[in-house]
Amino acid sequence: IQVGGSDKGVVNEGPRSAAQPYAIVDDEGGVGSNELITDFNFPDADIIDIAKALGKLTGKSFILDKDVKGKITIISNSPITVKEAWRAFLTALDMTNFALIPSGKFIRIARQRDARDKQLRTYTGSKSPDSDALITRLFRLKYLSADEVARNFRSFMPANSRIIPYEQTNTVIVTDTGSNIAKLSKLLDILDVEGYDAGIEVIPVKYASAAEFAKLVDTLIPGSAAASASGPRFPGSGGSRFTARKTKEGGLINTVIADERTNNLIVHANSRGADQVRELVKKLDKPLPPQIGGGKVHVIYLQFASAEELSNTLTGLSAGGGGAARPAGGAAGGGGTGVNPVQASLFEGSIKVGADKSTNSLVVTATPNDFATVQRVVNRLDIPRDQVYAEVIIMEMSLSKAFNMSANIMSPNNGLGTVVNGDLASFIASPI
Structure with missing residues (x-):
């Protein structure tokens, strides 16, 4: 190894001082001297010989495990700096599954599978060396799950590396070469963004039907297909499947489910996606004037049930669970646990149900919300009845005795x- 010199293109920094007789380079190759090495060629050289040569140049001392053996080849056709020479040495060690372990004033050379459990340099900030030195780095995630990242990233990491999720702080601990960790860092910069911070939002629908709004959201909010579009169908979503999407405003909407019992929309989306759904509901959830269908009189045509019998059932239901407006805050009419608990109000106001025998239909007078409740009850009661068909054949026979x-x-x-x-x-x- 020739440091400095008078060859063309070689920086000659002159002799070093007595206080600093060696070229400076850190163990991970992140920082090092810019002094040039004019000849750095080791054809089919033993690892120990290269370690000795770099030790004389940098003043570093090595401890080699007994199984550190093998030959490597390093060929450089142009001058390189001391830092680049050290990084080439780290790459050669990685190719033979060896790694450097800092140990006081010495550097231990051992197998990578043994080195990952030793006192490797650990980095917690946003920067770490991108050389082939074996290091440990902590990634604190903002939006992605640490367990999910560890499970997905493990598939394309080397066998001697290690990735461990720590759910309590949503942190991933990675032990690998600096170059591989730099690649993981770039991937996380792309993936760990706000667009994937999806949560569950409940949006109440006051005047319209939540089931109809779920269809409108799927139709009216444009966007590109998201990765979860091919995911499993959510329970309670009925026969249709909501198409997950990313909107141009940065929203991510995974699914929209209508809860018919409470007439609410259950939205699984990030904050921007939930705001878009809430804004659409706010614009469309308006009471209709009577002249265009916003009145209180409704007609329900029955297919299987008897209109007169069902009218009596609904009348009894309304008499027992309605009649008074629902108080604000739910202080009254919300049920109780005493000897005579207060019965929860089933309807917002009073309802009337009449039967038209000629058309087998029900005439319901109620508010839109109460009518939606009545409609759900009718849908569950107006079903085909069980029938039994019996066919009997009676044969008469007589018996007499004669000769x-x-x-x-x-x-x-x-x-x-x-x-x-x-x-x-x-x-x-x-x-x-």
């Missing part, structure tokens, strides 16, 4: 014959 005997007799002389119906004995006694 009849008869004979046909013909005379061989004259060919005359007769049919005897009486007693055979009397015939024989008086033949023809």
